[in-house]
Amino acid sequence: MAVVQLETGQWFFIDFVDDGAIYEVVLDIGDSLSIPDEFTEDEKKTGMWWKQLMAGAMAGAVSRTGTAPLDRMKVFMQVHSSKTNKISISSGFKQMVKEGGIRSLWRGNGVNVLKIAPETAIKFWAYEQYKKLIASEGGTVKPHERFIAGSLAGATAQTVIYPMEVMKTRLTLGKTGQYSGMLNCGKKILQREGVKAFYKGYIPNILGIIPYAGIDLAVYESLKNYWLTHYATDSPNPGILVLLACGTISSTCGQLASYPLALIRTRMQAQASVEGSPQLSMVNLTKRIVSNDGFFGLYRGIAPNFMKVIPAVSISYVVYEYSKTGLGLSSK
Numbered sequence: 001m002a003v004v005q006l007e008t009g010q011w012f013f014i015d016f017v018d019d020g021a022i023y024e025v026v027l028d029i030g031d032s033l034s035i036p037d038e039f040t041e042d043e044k045k046t047g048m049w050w051k052q053l054m055a056g057a058m059a060g061a062v063s064r065t066g067t068a069p070l071d072r073m074k075v076f077m078q079v080h081s082s083k084t085n086k087i088s089i090s091s092g093f094k095q096m097v098k099e100g101g102i103r104s105l106w107r108g109n110g111v112n113v114l115k116i117a118p119e120t121a122i123k124f125w126a127y128e129q130y131k132k133l134i135a136s137e138g139g140t141v142k143p144h145e146r147f148i149a150g151s152l153a154g155a156t157a158q159t160v161i162y163p164m165e166v167m168k169t170r171l172t173l174g175k176t177g178q179y180s181g182m183l184n185c186g187k188k189i190l191q192r193e194g195v196k197a198f199y200k201g202y203i204p205n206i207l208g209i210i211p212y213a214g215i216d217l218a219v220y221e222s223l224k225n226y227w228l229t230h231y232a233t234d235s236p237n238p239g240i241l242v243l244l245a246c247g248t249i250s251s252t253c254g255q256l257a258s259y260p261l262a263l264i265r266t267r268m269q270a271q272a273s274v275e276g277s278p279q280l281s282m283v284n285l286t287k288r289i290v291s292n293d294g295f296f297g298l299y300r301g302i303a304p305n306f307m308k309v310i311p312a313v314s315i316s317y318v319v320y321e322y323s324k325t326g327l328g329l330s331s332k
Helices: 039-048 048-080 088-100 102-106 108-116 116-134 145-173 182-193 196-197 201-209 207-228 240-273 282-293 295-299 302-307 309-326
Strands: 012-018 021-027
Touching: 039 048, 048 088, 048 102, 048 108, 048 116, 048 240, 048 302, 088 302, 102 302, 108 116, 108 145, 108 182, 108 207, 116 145, 116 295, 145 182, 145 196, 145 207, 145 240, 182 240, 196 240, 196 295, 201 207, 201 240, 201 295, 207 240, 240 282, 240 295, 240 302, 240 309, 302 309
Parallel strands: none
Antiparallel strands: 012 021
């Protein structure tokens, strides 16, 4: 008998028990909209949970580094592409390489990797605390309560690490020599724009958690149940490939719903770094984009974002499995 469970988000584990052995699959597509993992009581008591978080962080670091050029292309197109300045993926890469060489394709990746560990740890801690606060009588946590706790935990983690998100965007869009590193970038933002600049785009980022996580979870469960209803014969366990496919599709659907908010967030983070760009609010910026580029202007850069999903998932899975073995976690 297999028990399948999913917690959606930037990190999500698919846990199932088969003949007494526990397997976990971690997927990381590099997006910050998230709901944290949930671990069993045995994992918490034995301390194995931190090893799983460490394995997940390793997988995320390698995965994000491998897909960093596509991530930078996404941000580049979100900010600079428009009807009057159309940027294709190939022309965008040519521009970036011409400006800063091959290494420039990984600009901003250092911050993206550094924020994995603190963000994941904060989400996990906050998730446990919120579950205790909103749990039903008897300590049972219902699905909708788990979703609320997860969303609040994601929002809490984002609030703490959000300045790193802003620095990542600025570094990603920066020209060669503009910043010497993360600390230099943070210092310049603070001196020129003040503390408030580190939270530009915060509201659309937080708002994006709800549609992303909700649709991700709903689509995943629907796809998994459809497979079990129509194709399962001897076992209620869909298998790794089916679960990976369900997770990839559900995450993609979640991105489609939340992408306009992600684009607005990035534009707001980048406004001060784009010459001549006015400092618009979320509402005014949305109106301007729709007015100038139409509704689909809110989806600029989504092509490279989709292109990175499959390689990101694949790299995460492979590295996670090797990391588990290295950390002494049981794996098959």
